[in-house]
Every structure is written in C-alpha cells, then in structure tokens.
Amino acid sequence: MEEHNQMTEYQELREQIQYHNYRYNVLDDPVISDGEYDRLFARLKAIEAEHPEWVTSDSPTQRVGGAATGKFAKVRHPAPILSLSNAFNLADVRAWYDRLVKLDERVKRADFVVEPKFDGLTVVLHYENGLFTQGATRGDGEVGEDVTANLKTLLTLPLRIPVKKGAAEVPPRLTVRGEVLIFIADFEELNQRLQKTGEKTYVNPRNTAAGSLRQLDPKITATRPLKMFTYAIVDADGWTPQTQWESLAYLKACGFPVSEYVYHCANLDELLTCCEAMQSKRDEFPFEVDGVVIKINDQKLAADLGYVGKDPRGAIALKYPAREVTTILEGIGVNVGRTGVLTPYAMLQPVEVGGVIVKQATLHNFDFIEEKDIRVGDRVLIKRAGDVIPYVIGPVVDARSGKETPYAPPQNCPACGETVEHIEGEVAWYCVNSACPAQLIRNVEHFVSRGAMDMVGLGIKIVEQLVEAGLVKDVADLYGLTKEQLLGLEGFADKKAENLLASIDASRQRPLARLITALGIRGIGEVGAGDLAKKYADLDALSQAGSAELQTIEGIGPNIAEAIVDWFEQPANRALVKKLKAYGVWPSGAPATSAGGAGQALLGLSFVITGTLPSYSRDEAKELIQAAGGKVVGSVSKNTDYLLCGEAAGSKLEKAQQLGIKIIDEAGLLRLIGAAGANQKE
Ligand SMILES: NC(=O)c1ccc[n+]([C@@H]2O[C@H](COP(=O)([O-])OP(=O)(O)OC[C@H]3O[C@@H](n4cnc5c(N)ncnc54)[C@H](O)[C@@H]3O)[C@@H](O)[C@H]2O)c1
Numbered sequence: 001m002e003e004h005n006q007m008t009e010y011q012e013l014r015e016q017i018q019y020h021n022y023r024y025n026v027l028d029d030p031v032i033s034d035g036e037y038d039r040l041f042a043r044l045k046a047i048e049a050e051h052p053e054w055v056t057s058d059s060p061t062q063r064v065g066g067a068a069t070g071k072f073a074k075v076r077h078p079a080p081i082l083s084l085s086n087a088f089n090l091a092d093v094r095a096w097y098d099r100l101v102k103l104d105e106r107v108k109r110a111d112f113v114v115e116p117k118f119d120g121l122t123v124v125l126h127y128e129n130g131l132f133t134q135g136a137t138r139g140d141g142e143v144g145e146d147v148t149a150n151l152k153t154l155l156t157l158p159l160r161i162p163v164k165k166g167a168a169e170v171p172p173r174l175t176v177r178g179e180v181l182i183f184i185a186d187f188e189e190l191n192q193r194l195q196k197t198g199e200k201t202y203v204n205p206r207n208t209a210a211g212s213l214r215q216l217d218p219k220i221t222a223t224r225p226l227k228m229f230t231y232a233i234v235d236a237d238g239w240t241p242q243t244q245w246e247s248l249a250y251l252k253a254c255g256f257p258v259s260e261y262v263y264h265c266a267n268l269d270e271l272l273t274c275c276e277a278m279q280s281k282r283d284e285f286p287f288e289v290d291g292v293v294i295k296i297n298d299q300k301l302a303a304d305l306g307y308v309g310k311d312p313r314g315a316i317a318l319k320y321p322a323r324e325v326t327t328i329l330e331g332i333g334v335n336v337g338r339t340g341v342l343t344p345y346a347m348l349q350p351v352e353v354g355g356v357i358v359k360q361a362t363l364h365n366f367d368f369i370e371e372k373d374i375r376v377g378d379r380v381l382i383k384r385a386g387d388v389i390p391y392v393i394g395p396v397v398d399a400r401s402g403k404e405t406p407y408a409p410p411q412n413c414p415a416c417g418e419t420v421e422h423i424e425g426e427v428a429w430y431c432v433n434s435a436c437p438a439q440l441i442r443n444v445e446h447f448v449s450r451g452a453m454d455m456v457g458l459g460i461k462i463v464e465q466l467v468e469a470g471l472v473k474d475v476a477d478l479y480g481l482t483k484e485q486l487l488g489l490e491g492f493a494d495k496k497a498e499n500l501l502a503s504i505d506a507s508r509q510r511p512l513a514r515l516i517t518a519l520g521i522r523g524i525g526e527v528g529a530g531d532l533a534k535k536y537a538d539l540d541a542l543s544q545a546g547s548a549e550l551q552t553i554e555g556i557g558p559n560i561a562e563a564i565v566d567w568f569e570q571p572a573n574r575a576l577v578k579k580l581k582a583y584g585v586w587p588s589g590a591p592a593t594s595a596g597g598a599g600q601a602l603l604g605l606s607f608v609i610t611g612t613l614p615s616y617s618r619d620e621a622k623e624l625i626q627a628a629g630g631k632v633v634g635s636v637s638k639n640t641d642y643l644l645c646g647e648a649a650g651s652k653l654e655k656a657q658q659l660g661i662k663i664i665d666e667a668g669l670l671r672l673i674g675a676a677g678a679n680q681k682e
C-alpha cells in the first residue's frame with residue numbers, strides 16, 4: 001500500500017517537474033520559484049534513490065532542460081551539454097568532496113576553480129577558422145535551437161577570434177560554452193521601457209534573457225541588452241587545455257568575455273573559504289547569480305570521474321539560499337501614477353524574506369494577474385532580491401481551498417472615481433482625469449523636476465504641502481503663488497518664501513523642450529520633447545499637429561503621436577495651456593542651447609553642512625545643493641569645497657578653518673546657486 005502511494009507520488013512528481021521544465025525552458029515563463037522547483041527535484045531524486053528500478057531514461061533526473069521547440073532549426077551539439085548537481089551549504093560541498101575522494105584518490109591533491117553561477121541560459125558557440133558560424137541554445141542537452149542570427153546581435157560575442165594570439169593557436173574548429181544573461185540594471189530599464197509602451201513585462205532577468213534570445217525576429221533581440229560570459233571549451237578538434245583555469249585564460253586570450261569573478265583554490269580549505277566569501281558578495285554582482293560553480297581544475301581528472309545522470313561528478317553548483325517564499329495574498333491594492341497608469345500591488349500576510357518583513361509586493365499589471373490567474377486569498381510565491389521591490393511570481397494553485405476570489409481590474413479610479421480607460425493593445429489601465437488628486441502630486445513633482453522646469457528648492461515635501469493646502473490644483477497654479485500664501489504654510493519664513501518664488505519665476509526662462517517634457521505626455525521624455533521643440537515654435541503650434549504629421553518625426557510612432565493628440569484634446573489640458581500662456585510661461589522660437597542651466601551651478605563641488613540655518617532645514621539645504629549638481633558629505637576633509645555654516649556650529653567649523661576651507665552662510669549658498677536672482681539666465 002505504502003509502496004503504491006509512493007509510486008503515485010513519484011509519477012505525479014515526474015509530471016509536475018516536466019510541466020515546470022516546459023514553462024521554464026520552452027515558454028521562458030515559470031510559475032514556481034527555482035527554490036520550489038529544486039525541492040520537487042530533490043524529492044524526486046530521493047524517491048529514485050530508494051527505488052532505482054523505477055528510473056527510466058525519460059525521468060527528469062536523466063535529461064537536461066526541455067526539448068528544442070519547432071520555432072528554430074535544430075542543432076546537434078558536438079558533445080552533450082550537461083547540467084550540474086546542487087549543493088545547498090558547505091556541508092554538502094564537503095560531502096561531495098568526500099564522495100569523490102572515495103572514488104578516486106587523486107582528488108585529495110586536487111585544486112579547484114570557483115566561478116559565479118550565472119543565472120542566464122546556456123549557449124553553444126561554433127567557430128570555424130576563427131569565424132563565428134553558428135550558435136545554439138542547450139535544448140535537451142543533445143539537440144538545441146539554432147539562434148545564430150540572434151546571437152550575432154550581442155556586442156559581447158566576438159564574431160571573429162584571432163587565429164593566433166600569443167601562444168594560443170585557435171584550432172580550425174572550436175566550440176565554446178557560455179551563458180547569455182541580462183544585467184540587473186538593464187533588466188529594470190527594459191521592463192520600464194516595455195511598461196511605458198504598454199507591452200508585456202518580464203518577471204526576472206533570467207526569463208528576460210531567455211525570452212529575448214529566443215525571439216523569432218533578430219531585430220527585437222538587437223533591442224535587448226543581452227550580455228554573455230563564456231566558461232568552457234566544449235570541443236576543439238580533440239584538444240583541451242589541461243585545466244579549467246587554463247581554459248578560462250585561453251578564452252580570454254581569444255577575446256571571449258570571461259567573468260572577472262573567477263578564483264583558483266589550491267585545496268579544499270581554500271575552496272570552502274572562497275565559497276563563503278562569494279556568498280557574502282551576492283549583492284555586489286551587477287548580474288543575477290544563483291550560486292557558485294565549483295569545478296575540479298584538472299580536466300583529465302574531471303573527465304575520469306564521469307557523470308551521474310545529467311550531471312558531471314567533477315563539478316557542483318553551490319546554490320545561494322532562496323529569496324522566495326510563499327504567503328497569503330490578503331488583498332489587491334491599486335496605485336495611481338503620474339501618467340494616470342493604475343498599478344496593482346499585493347497586500348500580503350506579512351512574511352520574512354532574507355531578514356526583512358514583507359507586507360506588499362508588486363503585481364506588475366492587471367494582465368499579469370489575469371495571466372497567472374491570481375486570486376485574492378491565494379497562497380502566492382513572492383521574491384525579494386537585494387534592493388529590488390518584492391514581486392509576486394504567481395499563485396500556488398495546488399494550495400487552493402476553493403474560497404479564493406478571482407479579481408477584476410477596477411472600473412473607476414480609486415483616487416478620483418472617474419471611469420478608467422484601457423488603450424487597445426496596451427497592458428495598462430489609465431485614469432485620464434488630469435485633475436485626479438493622486439496624479440496631481442506626481443504631476444507637479446515631475447513638472448518641477450530637474451529635467452523639466454527645474455525649480456530649485458521645490459522638493460516633494462513642499463509639493464505635497466502646496467497640493468494639500470489647495471494652493472495648487474494644476475501645475476500652472478505654481479506661477480500664481482503669492483508670498484502671503486506661502487507664509488501661511490508650515491516651515492516658511494520670509495526668505496524661504498522669496499527664494500521659492502524667485503525660483504519658480506526663473507523657470508519661465510526654460511526652453512520649450514523642457515516645458516514639453518514637464519507636461520508629462522505619455523511616452524514623451526527629454527529626447528522626444530527635444531525633437532518636438534525643434535519642429536514646433538510653441539505649444540499652440542504643437543497642439544494643432546495631427547497624428548500623421550507627428551509621425552513624420554523620427555522616433556515618434558503611432559502610439560506616441562496618438563498620446564500627444566489625445567493630450568491636447570482633453571479640455572482640462574487645453575485650459576492648462578491657456579493658463580500657462582497667461583502666466584507668461586511661454587517659451588517659443590528656436591530652442592535654447594544649454595540644457596544645464598541653474599541645475600548645474602554646483603557641479604563637482606563638495607559641501608559639508610553644520611549648525612542651524614536661518615530658513616532651511618539641513619535636509620532642505622542638502623536638497624538644494626544636490627539639485628544644483630553639488631554633493632553633500634558628512635565630514636570636513638581637504639576635499640571639501642565649502643562649509644555651509646549656520647548658527648551654533650561646532651567642531652566642523654574649527655576643522656574647516658584649520659584646513660582653510662571656504663566657509664559660507666545660507667545667503668552665500670543661494671548666491672552660488674543663483675536661486676536668489678530672479679532673472680537667472682539659462
Ligand atoms: N522555476 C521553475 O519552474 C524551474 C523549472 C526548471 C528549472 N528551473 C531552474 O533551473 C535549474 C535546473 O536547470 P539546469 O539543468 O540548467 O541546472 P542548474 O541551473 O542548476 O545548473 C546548470 C547550469 O548552470 C549554468 N551555469 C551558470 N554559470 C555556470 C558556470 N560558471 N559554469 C558552468 N555552468 C554554469 C549552465 O547553464 C548550466 O547549464 C533548477 O535548479 C532551477 O533552479 C526552474
């Protein structure tokens with residue numbers, strides 16, 4: 001009976017793992033975390049260890065990845081592209097070592113190489129007489145997909161390698177293995193870009209890299225910031241370097257990208273120390289690393305050790321602790337952004353991940369909720385990695401009780417109650433009410449920001465004050481503010497009110513491009529605004545442009561053209577433009593040349609602040625300095641340019657005097673920035 005149950009579990013596990021392999025390898029769209037997957041896999045292995053008679057060649061433990069899809073031509077690899085077995089802690093690494101020593105005495109004298117375990121996807125690169133001829137994905141380890149055209153778009157992939165480089169002579173046929181990945185910062189930027197254009201965003205860098213490399217149209221791949229590292233020679237007409245360390249050096253000498261984070265360890269002790277050090281470096285890598293790979297350096301020894309299933313014995317992956325957990329989705333909240341985009345977020349039963357309690361996580365967009373069929377009450381899988389906002393990966397469908405409720409996007413904006421709109425072909429839902437209070441604060445914040453109207457000294461706190469006091473109902477209201485009104489706000493004295501008004505006034509001089517940026521039309525950033533300002537003399541001219549005409553400008557496609565026309569059609573926006581004109585905020589004619597302006601007055605200068613200033617708090621003063629391009633540091637050194645000194649200054653003043661550093665007061669700072677001068681030139 002027991003046996004029967006275990007057989008059932010075994011079969012179910014095989015099916016489950018097969019399904020997850022398919023989602024991960026073929027669709028580039030997993031529904032569970034790698035940690036979860038690893039647990040299923042470990043359980044499968046444990047059952048197979050008890051019942052070796054159940055293992056068949058199609059068990060997931062015997063095969064690699066997923067079969068090549070029909071999308072691409074098939075490529076047979078010159079040698080099997082194997083996987084790696086896992087260790088989860090240093091004890092596992094020791095146990096691995098002990099097993100190997102039992103198998104082969106030589107392991108006692110072995111040295112090792114430690115490499116980052118790049119969380120990307122394997123590629124196999126073929127070179128003939130130094131020329132890149134073909135590249136493939138891993139597929140099932142025997143046969144992969146031909147992605148040559150896509151790989152050619154990678155700037156880090158050498159299309160030609162020198163046939164002779166010092167001592168290294170390239171064999172007529174060389175096959176190299178590497179990992180294609182996306183750096184974390186690039187991933188975030190790409191997702192933002194996709195979100196802006198209303199396209200589907202990706203869940204993590206690994207799936208983005210896989211999805212980007214496996215595009216049918218190489219032109220799309222070319223727009224994706226893919227990078228690559230190589231780490232092995234698969235085949236070189238029978239020749240191999242004697243050690244892994246030499247392989248890496250050889251690859252580097254040929255011009256292949258090789259990670260700088262690779263280490264040689266002379267023995268087990270050094271190896272364990274190195275693994276520990278790598279563990280603490282986890283967040284320092286600019287790309288995602290899901291562990292380290294330990295390799296026996298001696299290639300002959302490694303080959304002699306053979307392999308188990310799909311894993312070579314001579315190497316092992318030490319996986320980092322999971323940063324993914326499951327918890328209950330208690331509700332779904334909705335934020336309203338500057339452009340009116342509604343973004344759903346998960347309200348979670350608080351849960352600890354990597355030492356931090358997480359209560360909220362992003363749900364990306366409403367399509368994501370629908371695609372993953374996320375229901376309120378579900379147990380969901382969330383991930384928190386480094387400083388990235390925690391996000392929901394998906395529901396754990398098997399954990400459902402039947403009481404979960406499906407979710408529908410709101411029909412009305414949660415902040416203003418207006419009906420929301422969905423633009424054909426886009427993922428996002430929008431609140432198009434430009435008077436929506438949730439949007440107003442973000443709108444004003446954007447309007448006054450550095451790349452836009454650049455109002456020095458007008459930080460987010462003051463923006464909130466102005467909106468909450470009802471003094472600013474749209475961005476044009478800023479120009480109607482009076483000193484009396486400002487003095488009625490908390491924290492405003494004469495000087496501060498005057499400076500703020502002067503700074504608002506000075507922003508009238510900004511060129512048209514900045515004003516267009518400041519309006520925050522969906523899809524129009526600084527570059528697009530610059531192009532528009534070159535073609536149109538003022539906002540009136542721009543407001544009369546039709547969609548077709550706008551599309552004649554390079555970089556402006558139908559969606560953005562539509563967004564511009566739409567924006568000027570909104571009655572509230574028309575009124576706003578009129579109001580700006582009435583307030584004299586009306587740049588026109590040829591665009592000004594300098595883009596820096598007041599924003600850069602303190603560029604490259606370093607400040608220390610001490611004592612109490614007459615009209616600004618220290619945080620505000622810091623904001624002012626930073627907004628003008630300067631830097632604020634904590635302590636005085638010979639590299640300090642200015643000490644900004646208020647009343648009751650202490651030891652910093654003494655130190656600055658000793659070092660002969662320039663000392664200024666608040667008025668001196670304002671003179672430097674030029675914020676006090678109303679007619680500041682751009
Ligand atoms: N979430 C899911 O649904 C799901 C499904 C399938 C697989 N997975 C993940 O994939 C893993 C299995 O995939 P796998 O078979 O590729 O094994 P693996 O990812 O555990 O390890 C092997 C792979 O590591 C890569 N690698 C990165 N850096 C390397 C280096 N320096 N040297 C050598 N190899 C390096 C290679 O691509 C190699 O194929 C699972 O452990 C899980 O994390 C997740």
Ligand SMILES: [Zn+2]
Pocket residue numbers: 336413414415416417418431432433436437438
């Ligand atoms: Zn609204």
